[in-house]
Amino acid sequence: MVIEPLNKKIPDKLAIWCITPKGKALGIKLKNALPDAALFISNSIDEGSEHGIDIFGFDTLGLEIQKTFNQYSGHMFIFSTGIAVRLIAPLLKSKIVDPAVVVIDDNGNHAISLISGHIGGANALTRKIADIIHARSVITTATDINSLPAIDLIAIEKGLYIETPWNIKRINMAFLTGKPIDVYDPFDFIKKELREIYPSKEVTYEQGIEKIFCSPEIRPVPRETMTLRPRILSVGIGCNRGTRVEEIYDFLTHVFKEGNLSLHSVDRLSSIDLKENEKGLLTLAEKMKLPLDFHTAEKLNSVDSIQTPSKMVEKHVGVKSVCEASAILSAGNGNLIITKKKNKDVTIAVAIRK
Numbered sequence: 001m002v003i004e005p006l007n008k009k010i011p012d013k014l015a016i017w018c019i020t021p022k023g024k025a026l027g028i029k030l031k032n033a034l035p036d037a038a039l040f041i042s043n044s045i046d047e048g049s050e051h052g053i054d055i056f057g058f059d060t061l062g063l064e065i066q067k068t069f070n071q072y073s074g075h076m077f078i079f080s081t082g083i084a085v086r087l088i089a090p091l092l093k094s095k096i097v098d099p100a101v102v103v104i105d106d107n108g109n110h111a112i113s114l115i116s117g118h119i120g121g122a123n124a125l126t127r128k129i130a131d132i133i134h135a136r137s138v139i140t141t142a143t144d145i146n147s148l149p150a151i152d153l154i155a156i157e158k159g160l161y162i163e164t165p166w167n168i169k170r171i172n173m174a175f176l177t178g179k180p181i182d183v184y185d186p187f188d189f190i191k192k193e194l195r196e197i198y199p200s201k202e203v204t205y206e207q208g209i210e211k212i213f214c215s216p217e218i219r220p221v222p223r224e225t226m227t228l229r230p231r232i233l234s235v236g237i238g239c240n241r242g243t244r245v246e247e248i249y250d251f252l253t254h255v256f257k258e259g260n261l262s263l264h265s266v267d268r269l270s271s272i273d274l275k276e277n278e279k280g281l282l283t284l285a286e287k288m289k290l291p292l293d294f295h296t297a298e299k300l301n302s303v304d305s306i307q308t309p310s311k312m313v314e315k316h317v318g319v320k321s322v323c324e325a326s327a328i329l330s331a332g333n334g335n336l337i338i339t340k341k342k343n344k345d346v347t348i349a350v351a352i353r354k
Contacts (some may be wrong), residue, residue, distance in 0.1 A: 011074025011100045011121045014038070019061060021045050023078035023106035026133060030076060031055070033132045038072070040064065062087050074100040074125050077114075084114060095119055095152075096165045102126050104135065112138040118152040119162070148175050149193050151212070151226060158189050160214065161229040161264040171226045174210040185214040189230050216265030216352070229264035234334065236327030237271050237281060238347040245283040251346045252284075259338045261350065268293055270330035272300060272322045293330045300325040303333075308340040327351035 014037035018027035024041055031039040036054075043057045058064040061083075069075070069091045077084045081103045092098050092115065100122035101115035111133070113126040123139050130137035143150040151171040155162050162168070174181050175197050185191050190212065213221050214228040221227065239248060256263050269285050270293040271278070285292035300319040305328060309320035319325065324340050331351035338350035 011072070011125055013072045014074045014076065014125075015040060015068065015072040016076045016078070017061070017065070018042065018078040018106070019045070020079070020106045026078050026104065026106060026108050027076075030129065030132060037076075040068075066091065070099065072099055074102070074121060076102050076104060076125075076129060078104045078106050080105070081112060081114065088115065094165065095168070096162065100125050102129060104129065104133070108133045108135050110138050111135045113140070117141045117144070118150050119156065119165075142176055143172050146176060149197060151175070154190055154193050155228055159231055160189060161231065163227040163229055163262070163264055164223075164225065167224060167226040170210055170224060171212060179210060181209075182211040183214070185212070187215070187230060187232065189214050190228070216261050218260045218262055229262050231265055231267040232331075232353045233261065233265045233267060233337075234327045234331035234351045234353070235266055235269050236323035236325065236330070236349045236351070237269060237284075238322035239271075239275070239278065239280060240345045241278070243278075243280045243345045245280045245287070248280050248284050248346050249287075251341075251343055252348055255338060255341045255348045255350070258341075259350065261338070263288075266290060267353070268330050270295065270326035272297065272317060272319065272326065274317055293326065295326050295329050299329060303328050305333075305336065307336060310340075323347040323349040324351075 014034055016027045016030050016037055016039045018024045019042040024045055027039050027041065031037055038054045038056065040056050040058055042061065043059050046057060065087050069088065084101065084103050088101060095116055096119060098116045098120055100120035102122055102125050103112045103114050111126045111129040113122040115122060117123040117139065118141065123141065123144060126137045126139060129135065139145065152162060152168045183191065183194060211222065211225040212228065213225050214230060216229060216233055235252065237248065268291045271281055273294040273296050275281055276294050281292060297319045300321065303325040306321040306324040308324060324336055327349045328334060328336055328351045331353045334351045334353045336349060336351050340347050340349045
């Protein structure tokens with residue numbers, strides 16, 4: 001049921017690691033510049049004098065990193081690249097979920113983006129570190145060194161969910177080689193950036209080998225297609241008291257499947273404020289990692305574009321519509337694209353931002 005959020009461009013939960021006296025001094029400098037970061041200092045060089053809020057000692061570097069690696073969205077290792085590679089190699093899963101890793105020599109001469117440069121934010125973190133300690137940033141991703149955008153960075157900046165991360169490499173290579181790309185982007189999320197890459201050509205190619213599909217719609221596309229989901233849909237939900245989260249989610253999945261829409265394009269959930277303590281709704285928002293808006297009866301009744309008003313709902317809660325009106329409001333008075341669907345306990349409607 002969990003829909004993973006996109007990583008931020010710069011990691012927001014950072015850890016600094018040092019194992020030498022010079023590294024410790026550099027770590028403290030970084031900690032002072034990044035006060036929310038956790039600082040880990042080897043007990044072999046420190047007796048605890050620097051320990052305090054978010055400052056920790058450790059005995060065995062490998063064991064401590066193994067234990068905490070996925071608890072942070074970014075790591076700054078103040079020791080050699082070789083040590084870093086050997087320690088984290090068994091912990092790596094994919095560029096979508098791996099935390100950013102930046103390696104810094106303990107003289108502070110170089111900051112090296114090692115892992116998760118784009119999606120994880122290691123490249124941006126490397127530049128930030130270099131500014132703080134006046135080091136040289138070392139970034140080796142091909143699009144960066146050729147001053148070209150990368151499709152994964154474009155996606156992050158535009159708030160797009162990357163549904164087919166295995167195709168990132170294909171599209172970035174097409175950018176590097178100038179290979180034509182077929183683009184379906186009806187809401188113009190990425191066309192501007194592609195025009196900068198292909199200034200003398202049309203963005204959409206009839207004969208393009210590589211393909212980008214950027215839409216909430218579900219359509220049959222080749223597996224090699226770079227599928228991006230703009231988060232532009234608002235889901236309005238009504239339910240009977242005590243409806244279980246599984247029932248709400250199962251019906252939501254059914255409605256989206258029937259409407260050929262991706263759940264990865266949902267921006268927020270919404271309902272009437274009478275449901276502020278409805279456990280099923282609250283749990284659904286938590287598990288899907290989505291905001292949940294609650295609207296007053298007055299606001300819901302102000303919506304004049306509902307399509308299926310209910311006299312029964314108006315009689316019991318004083319509004320003509322819960323799911324349709326709340327979906328429209330949470331979409332910024334957007335357009336209803338799925339009118340009210342209902343089963344015995346749940347009603348759902350979907351609106352799209354203008």
